[in-house]
Amino acid sequence: MAEPVPPTRSRIPGSGLAKGLAVTLRTMTKKTVTEQYPDAQPDLPPRSRGVIGLFEENCTVCMLCARECPDWCIYIDSHKETIPAAAPGGRERSRNVLDRFAIDFSLCMYCGICIEVCPFDALFWSPEFEYAETDIRDLTHERDKLREWMWTVPAPPALDPGAEEPKELAAARKTADKLAAQRQAEAAETAGTAGTAETAARPGSRTEPHADEQVRAAERPTRPMGESRQQTDQPGQEGRE
Numbered sequence: 475m476a477e478p479v480p481p482t483r484s485r486i487p488g489s490g491l492a493k494g495l496a497v498t499l500r501t502m503t504k505k506t507v508t509e510q511y512p513d514a515q516p517d518l519p520p521r522s523r524g525v526i527g528l529f530e531e532n533c534t535v536c537m538l539c540a541r542e543c544p545d546w547c548i549y550i551d552s553h554k555e556t557i558p559a560a561a562p563g564g565r566e567r568s569r570n571v572l573d574r575f576a577i578d579f580s581l582c583m584y585c586g587i588c589i590e591v592c593p594f595d596a597l598f599w600s601p602e603f604e605y606a607e608t609d610i611r612d613l614t615h616e617r618d619k620l621r622e623w624m625w626t627v628p629a630p631p632a633l634d635p636g637a638e639e640p641k642e643l644a645a646a647r648k649t650a651d652k653l654a655a656q657r658q659a660e661a662a663e664t665a666g667t668a669g670t671a672e673t674a675a676r677p678g679s680r681t682e683p684h685a686d687e688q689v690r691a692a693e694r695p696t697r698p699m700g701e702s703r704q705q706t707d708q709p710g711q712e713g714r715e
C-alpha cells in the first residue's frame with residue numbers, strides 16, 4: 475500500500491527574497507573581522523606558538539628535549555670538557571659543551587613538549603611566525619637562529635598581587651645587590667687611595683678638602699653604582715655561576 479504524502483506548506487510569494495535581504499542587512503551592520511595581513515600585523519595572544527627560541531646559556535645539554543620530542547626533530551651535538559680543580563688536591567670536573575642545537579620546523583608539530591620538559595628554562599615560545607621558506611632545508615634553524623628568536627620572546631605576565639616572588643628572580647636580585655655593593659666598596663677604596671696619594675705628594679697640603687671643592691664634588695654627576703650591570707646582565711647567567 476502506498477505511503478500517505480504529507481501536505482506541503484503553502485509559501486507566501488517573495489518570502490525567500492525577504493529572508494535573503496534580512497540576512498544581507500544583518501551582515502552589513504556587523505563589524506568586519508577581516509585581518510588586513512600582511513599590511514597590518516595580527517594582534518596575537520601572548521602565549522601564541524610561533525617559533526621556539528633557545529637561551530643557550532641555560533642549556534646543560536641534558537638531552538631531555540631531544541629524547542622527549544615525538545617528531546625527533548631536535549638535533550644536539552656536544553663534547554665533554556674537563557675543568558681543572560679549583561684548589562690544589564681538589565677533583566677535576568667535567569662539563570658538557572654544546573656544539574650544535576638545531577630544530578627542524580618542517581617536522582615540528584608545535585606540541586611544546588620540549589619546552590615543558592626542559593628543566594633549565596632554555597627553550598621558550600616566541601609568537602613570531604613569519605619564517606616560511608621556499609627550500610624545506612632552510613626550515614632547520616641552527617643555534618644562532620634559535621638564539622635570535624629568543625629576543626622576540628615576550629616578557630612573562632605580571633605576578634598576581636600578593637604572589638610569592640619566583641626564586642630565580644630573588645637569586646638574580648641577590649647577586650646584583652652583591653655586585654653593586656662590591657663595586658661601591660672598590661670605588662670607595664680607589665677614591666681613598668687616590669686622595670691619600672695626592673695629599674702625600676703635596677707638601678703642607680690640607681687633609682680636608684676646601685669648602686668650594688666639597689661643593690664642586692657634590693655637583694659632579696655620579697653614576698649610580700651597579701645600575702648598568704643590573705641592566706645588562708642576564709639574570710639566568712648570574713644565578714648559574
Ligand code: SF4
Pocket residue numbers: 542543544545546547548577581582583584585586587588589
Ligand atoms: S614543539 Fe614538539 S615537535 Fe616541536 S620540537 Fe618541541 S617537542 Fe618536538
Ligand code: SF4
Pocket residue numbers: 532533534535536537538539540550591592593594595596597
Ligand atoms: S632539555 Fe633544556 S637543558 Fe636539556 S638539552 Fe634541551 S634545551 Fe638543553
